[in-house]
Amino acid sequence: MDKYMKKQILLCLLGCLVAGVVRATEVPQVANVMARQITSLNGAWNYIVDVQEEGYYDYRMNPTRWGFFVNAKPQRPEDLIEYDFDKAPTMQVPGDWNTQDDRLFFYEGTVWYKRSFEWHRNGDHRTLLYFGAVNYEAHVYVNGKLAGHHVGGFTPFNYDVTDLLREGENFVILKVDNKRRAENVPTLIFDWWNYGGITRDVLLVDVEPVYIENYRLQLESLEGRRLSFSVRLNRPEAGQQVTLNIPELKLKKTVTTGPDGTATIFMKAKPQLWSPDNPKLYQVVIQRGTETLRDEVGFRTIEARGKQLLLNGKPIFLKGISIHEEKANGGGRANSTADAHTLLSWAKELGCNYVRLAHYPHNEYAVREAERMGIMVWSEIPVYWTIAWTDAGTYANAERQLTDMISRDQNRANVIIWSIANETPHSAQRDEFLSRLARHARSLDSTRLISIAMEVTSASNYKNRLQDNMSEYVDVVSFNQYIGWYRDVNDASKMEWEIPYDKPVIVSEMGGGAKYGLHGDKNQRWTEEFQENLYRENLAMLDKIDGLAGLSPWILKDFRSPRRVLNGIQDYYNRKGVFSDRGEKKKAFYVLQEWYRTK
Numbered sequence: 001m002d003k004y005m006k007k008q009i010l011l012c013l014l015g016c017l018v019a020g021v022v023r024a025t026e027v028p029q030v031a032n033v034m035a036r037q038i039t040s041l042n043g044a045w046n047y048i049v050d051v052q053e054e055g056y057y058d059y060r061m062n063p064t065r066w067g068f069f070v071n072a073k074p075q076r077p078e079d080l081i082e083y084d085f086d087k088a089p090t091m092q093v094p095g096d097w098n099t100q101d102d103r104l105f106f107y108e109g110t111v112w113y114k115r116s117f118e119w120h121r122n123g124d125h126r127t128l129l130y131f132g133a134v135n136y137e138a139h140v141y142v143n144g145k146l147a148g149h150h151v152g153g154f155t156p157f158n159y160d161v162t163d164l165l166r167e168g169e170n171f172v173i174l175k176v177d178n179k180r181r182a183e184n185v186p187t188l189i190f191d192w193w194n195y196g197g198i199t200r201d202v203l204l205v206d207v208e209p210v211y212i213e214n215y216r217l218q219l220e221s222l223e224g225r226r227l228s229f230s231v232r233l234n235r236p237e238a239g240q241q242v243t244l245n246i247p248e249l250k251l252k253k254t255v256t257t258g259p260d261g262t263a264t265i266f267m268k269a270k271p272q273l274w275s276p277d278n279p280k281l282y283q284v285v286i287q288r289g290t291e292t293l294r295d296e297v298g299f300r301t302i303e304a305r306g307k308q309l310l311l312n313g314k315p316i317f318l319k320g321i322s323i324h325e326e327k328a329n330g331g332g333r334a335n336s337t338a339d340a341h342t343l344l345s346w347a348k349e350l351g352c353n354y355v356r357l358a359h360y361p362h363n364e365y366a367v368r369e370a371e372r373m374g375i376m377v378w379s380e381i382p383v384y385w386t387i388a389w390t391d392a393g394t395y396a397n398a399e400r401q402l403t404d405m406i407s408r409d410q411n412r413a414n415v416i417i418w419s420i421a422n423e424t425p426h427s428a429q430r431d432e433f434l435s436r437l438a439r440h441a442r443s444l445d446s447t448r449l450i451s452i453a454m455e456v457t458s459a460s461n462y463k464n465r466l467q468d469n470m471s472e473y474v475d476v477v478s479f480n481q482y483i484g485w486y487r488d489v490n491d492a493s494k495m496e497w498e499i500p501y502d503k504p505v506i507v508s509e510m511g512g513g514a515k516y517g518l519h520g521d522k523n524q525r526w527t528e529e530f531q532e533n534l535y536r537e538n539l540a541m542l543d544k545i546d547g548l549a550g551l552s553p554w555i556l557k558d559f560r561s562p563r564r565v566l567n568g569i570q571d572y573y574n575r576k577g578v579f580s581d582r583g584e585k586k587k588a589f590y591v592l593q594e595w596y597r598t599k
């Protein structure tokens, strides 16, 4: 056995020894990540499309230790390495692969990503590797070692990778797989494009060994204007001093953590209240030792009282529109403040004070931009259509997404409703699954409203009746109805509604399709006149609903869907937008805008 082989085996043994001890740990998502010491890993990443997961399994379909995550390079001329990231093309991160590589427009499967970066130790500080979102399943490797595995395409996750890093050049490799599976959340079928990839920011976050993991600051009640501030450290460290400072309110308080590493304080204050007309945000500084987190926080109360929705104690009507997280002009997954501003400005033109961010948590930039623009938000997890109700893994996944959605956006004053599902078929298993989620959401946040997008899919003798066992678990009863499109065309004026619950009512979806620029008789499907008439008739009908407190028609703009295949009309777009994908206003836009003027 020659000396080279001996060296190889030695290296391998050494590798195994080292592999044995150094590893990463998944840690709860760090809140307000952009306010931390961060290094962005956004930009061009090399990628390898791996249809048969050659980089993960051997030819016996067993996971291999010599997968692409090793980033191996030939050491000798005869060495056989059949991949090379550094010779592979690049694409932008954050971003989906479908709109960056024409070969991947319809692709659902595995793509490997690689990015090299410099790192230098900062004393006893820890380094977290943070992802805003990766759709759908991510295996994350740092310097060839597994840092972690995550499922769910729309919420943040992060790992403490300090022990995997080395001085100087490092590399991170991801196996990203967006294949649809029955047990996933969402499940096998959904009416939006399954954009795959590293769809949101990737950051290195430098934190002290003990750091502020999350905090919550809000107005507890209008009476006496009581604010509450609670903070949680990453470790159960007692005696840690955390100072909250809101200069504009001349409010500066220090709390001391208890043995569980948390602390809570209540204080009196007279903040201006956040509302669509006055989206007032306060500069907030949270300090612990040398750690400083800055944020912008608004204060408001939201409640349901009988059939009324009260914002800051006053009745409010939610003039809304539903939105998918998709850039305009065929640009794929939206992932920036600018993307959000474009879509939200269109909603503002409509006269909206509220948006339903469907059907999954949108990126944090969008939620914060809506907050600055005075737009209230319904935020939802993708428990969509027929989920695997009895699968424990599916429930854990859904609950995890709910937890992550709430812990990321719990300080956003404009987020008023957490939605835990959309159009789910009635069954005892479904009720069990959703009622658990509703209880979980309430245990995490009792200050916001819980809802579900229910359905009214038929009327007997023009009588529409909402009946859903889940109505007892929600604060607002919301339902989708498609009179004039999927049913009862031109019958809206004859319809009656019975919603036997003493709760505010939101019509979370209504609408119909139209191809922008296609004109004709109002009874001609796909024409703007058909959609315009549908809106006119529906809005007049909705005015008759007792307790109607809000509306979010389906949808702001045409969006991509693999379920929409009608050539010449849909061409893989759902055409129910009141705007085309290019931002052109359809006739229905003006009908809705006018109706909101009256509200």
Ligand code: GCU
Pocket: 191, 359, 422, 423, 480, 509, 554, 574, 576
């Ligand atoms: C459903 C569903 C949407 C879908 C819409 C439609 O109600 O919630 O996701 O796009 O209908 O059929 O256009």
